[in-house]
Amino acid sequence: MTAIPDQARAVRDEDAFDVAHVDAFLKQHIAGLEGTPAVKQFPGGASNLTYLLHYPHRELVLRRPPRGAKAKSAHDMMREARIMGALEASYPYVPAILARCDDESVIGQDFYVMERLNGTILRRDLPHELGLDREGVRALCIGFIDRLIELHQVDATQPELKDFGKGEGYIARQLAGWSERWRQAATEGSDPCDDVIAWLDAQQPAHDNGSCVIHNDFRFDNVVLAADNPLDIVGVLDWELATIGDPLMDLGSSLAYWVQADDDPVFQSFRRQPTHEAGMLTRREVVDYYGERTGIDVSCWRFYEVFGLFRLMVIIQQIYRRYALGQTTNPQFAGFGDAAKYMGMRCRRLMRAKD
Numbered sequence: 001m002t003a004i005p006d007q008a009r010a011v012r013d014e015d016a017f018d019v020a021h022v023d024a025f026l027k028q029h030i031a032g033l034e035g036t037p038a039v040k041q042f043p044g045g046a047s048n049l050t051y052l053l054h055y056p057h058r059e060l061v062l063r064r065p066p067r068g069a070k071a072k073s074a075h076d077m078m079r080e081a082r083i084m085g086a087l088e089a090s091y092p093y094v095p096a097i098l099a100r101c102d103d104e105s106v107i108g109q110d111f112y113v114m115e116r117l118n119g120t121i122l123r124r125d126l127p128h129e130l131g132l133d134r135e136g137v138r139a140l141c142i143g144f145i146d147r148l149i150e151l152h153q154v155d156a157t158q159p160e161l162k163d164f165g166k167g168e169g170y171i172a173r174q175l176a177g178w179s180e181r182w183r184q185a186a187t188e189g190s191d192p193c194d195d196v197i198a199w200l201d202a203q204q205p206a207h208d209n210g211s212c213v214i215h216n217d218f219r220f221d222n223v224v225l226a227a228d229n230p231l232d233i234v235g236v237l238d239w240e241l242a243t244i245g246d247p248l249m250d251l252g253s254s255l256a257y258w259v260q261a262d263d264d265p266v267f268q269s270f271r272r273q274p275t276h277e278a279g280m281l282t283r284r285e286v287v288d289y290y291g292e293r294t295g296i297d298v299s300c301w302r303f304y305e306v307f308g309l310f311r312l313m314v315i316i317q318q319i320y321r322r323y324a325l326g327q328t329t330n331p332q333f334a335g336f337g338d339a340a341k342y343m344g345m346r347c348r349r350l351m352r353a354k355d
Contacts, residue, residue: 008040008052014067014329015041015049017107022053022062025106026113029099033058043123048077048240052116060098064111066328077110078102080240084114086160087213091151093223093236117235120225126274130230137279139231144220145286147233148254149293152212152247161213165244170208174249175200175307178314185317187324187337191344196310199351203303209296214250216241219257220273248298251290252308255283266342306350313343 019039027033037053037060053060063077078100087094095114102110126132132140156162166173179197186192215222217238224235259271260282274280281289283305291298320336322328 008042011039011041011051012330017064021106022111025101025103026053026060026099030060030113042121048238050237053113059116060113061095061116062111062113064107064109066322067109076240077112080242081112081114083164083239083242086158086164087154087239090154090158091213091236093147093233094239095235095237117224117237119227119234120230121223121237122220122225122274124272124274126277132230132279134279136231137277138281140225141275141280141286142289143231143233144223145281145289146293147223147236148215148218148250149290151215151218151236152250152294154213156212156244162244164213164242165211167211167244168208170211170245171204171249174245174311175204178307178311181318182310182314185314185321187317187321190317190337191341193310193313193344193347196306196344196347196351200303200307200310203306205300205303208246209248210246211244212247214243214245214247215239216243216245216250216253218250218254220275247294247296248301248304249307251287252304253311254308255286255305256308256312258283258286267346270339270342302350302353306347309343309347309350313340313347316340316343 019037023033023036033055035056037055040052040054042050042052048063048065051062051064053062063080065077081097081100084094085097088096095117097112097114099113100110101107101112104110120127120130126137130136154161156165179200182193182197215236217240218236222236222238223233224237226232226234257272258275259267259273260280261276261278263276268276287298287301290296316336317340319328319333320340323330323333323336
């Protein structure tokens, strides 16, 4: 099996930055760089932006936030880089941070640069070139879940990690915070979702299930498969939302993106990862596997599932608000307002379910 490397593309005009300024900064902080980098943009990501910097003898990856208004505490590049640096010793799938820049005179925003991990990042469909049959797809799926479990088993009390969270009460803080973000992201004609927020408030567990390192955006398009073996996950990317919190909240956030083969056509249209493939576990099977491996009680899963969808709805609506205000012209965001409304309906469907 030979993997197909993730392909970067030409930089979108609205996402361009001053390459000469970045080059000068990097040569002051990374030894051995020569020449001027060719810059391309990776296609994934509706939040922070990711670029490939190709020097004659080395490839680097740059991460920076989008232009325009940002939710409070979102798109914090320096925090993301600090978390990655703190995890590097205990979670071997974190790319090495090579440089951090909080000097806005360089490109007008904070950014950081990390090593490039060569391999495959899965997008909407599973490449035929990977040669995975049903059993191979199942093994890929299990390995993906195992990487999340391994993250949750990292000792979160280490001095370099413990300050990234606030301790007990994570569920309550998340519900309050995302409810407020939803209200702030409202646009003309958006769904108030007061009933969804009220249901979540009434159903929230009294206590957290634990306090561990959580990724908060754990998806197939945020992991890197080895170039010579697609069943070997060699990297986990996009640590912007990582924190210390409840592990089932992390799993719920991950499964909000998990579109399976029997989902309705509207949800199928949102699929960004190949979770529909024969061999992939269903959402319920993922939850059961996670519970068996970790010993965590998953019998009251519905709250975490609804919250995961609600949280995704807020993220979609925040992006749509940027589009509606003209802060981004990316045409892929034009339908995000309707997508957020659909997520609200999906939350209600789960809230009414009898089993």
